[in-house]
Amino acid sequence: MPISWHKNVMSQHDHKIHEGDSLTKAARERLTEEGEQWTEMRAAVFDALASFGKPASAYDIAESVSITRGRRVAANSVYRILDLFVNANLARRVESANAYVANQHPGCLHDCIFLICDTCGQAVHIDDDRLTSGVRQAAKGAGFSAQRPVIEVRGTCGECTSD
Amino acid sequence: MPISWHKNVMSQHDHKIHEGDSLTKAARERLTEEGEQWTEMRAAVFDALASFGKPASAYDIAESVSITRGRRVAANSVYRILDLFVNANLARRVESANAYVANQHPGCLHDCIFLICDTCGQAVHIDDDRLTSGVRQAAKGAGFSAQRPVIEVRGTCGECTSD
DNA sequence: GGTATCATGATATATTGTAACTTCACTTAG
């Protein structure tokens, strides 16, 4: 069961980063804790999402799942499941890309920061509680009660810069 | 000519905040500096955007302009103009709302932070160079060259909270 | 005035997202 450890920028805490089966297992546990079922369909969607490697649109997922399951799956169903995942913290929506990524540590709740490469489409997820809490505070200072900070940086990743 | 002054959070510099005719004038100047024309159509789109009062979709603008100009304006024309505006820093795109807002100080280039109320749809724009540069630095630390930070906070504004 | 260039119009189509209702599988009370 592959588990690696990831020390975040501020070292405020460490995370289990799950991969492959371990991630799927963590996701299933998380979802069932919420009182939701872990159906074959949901497993397939999560699998497609987790193995996609970069932010995937609902339609990307629908296509992928259609293939692996051998029959047509409507985008509509995928949306329902993705919404469920986002609410249960199994997945995140990348607003600036109209796409979704699997959350690699479904157990812990975070404001997160995405770096999205406009060249290769890859997204990396970083945690920096100092920054995110700064944003929340700034919002509060403006009389705003922050529910969901969206922090995404469009740019070019190291790989694509060096090419 | 109504001009007010806005001291930002970090007091790193002040902005002219333009309104009404003054804003339109500033926008026109900015666009012509870029070597672009200030046409009636563009003026009408800018006007609609600036007077909308909250983030407006391209289709909202198209409808509004259709009315004021007395004839059907297609969304695609509006998209073209909005793209132009965004590139020239006359407008900003609110990613998490698929919508646009007029930039109240077209003269100066900023990473900006939007607070979007999920209840009333209002968006307020704050500048906090400490935060935005923090985000850029974090991206840089991950080998990323940041082109365009997107920082948006979904939540509830003071008005809607007190109701 | 003629022509090159840019702005807009018109039309079509792609992509993303919701809604309403139906069907299916499973559970549980009777």
Added chain:
DNA sequence: CTAAGTGAAGTTACAATATATCATGATACC
């Protein structure tokens, strides 16, 4: 065991957002 209830997924339809292409009109510049 059967019928009613429940939640998941399917089906269909459509709304909202976004882009592409080619035609037409306006403007600028010679």
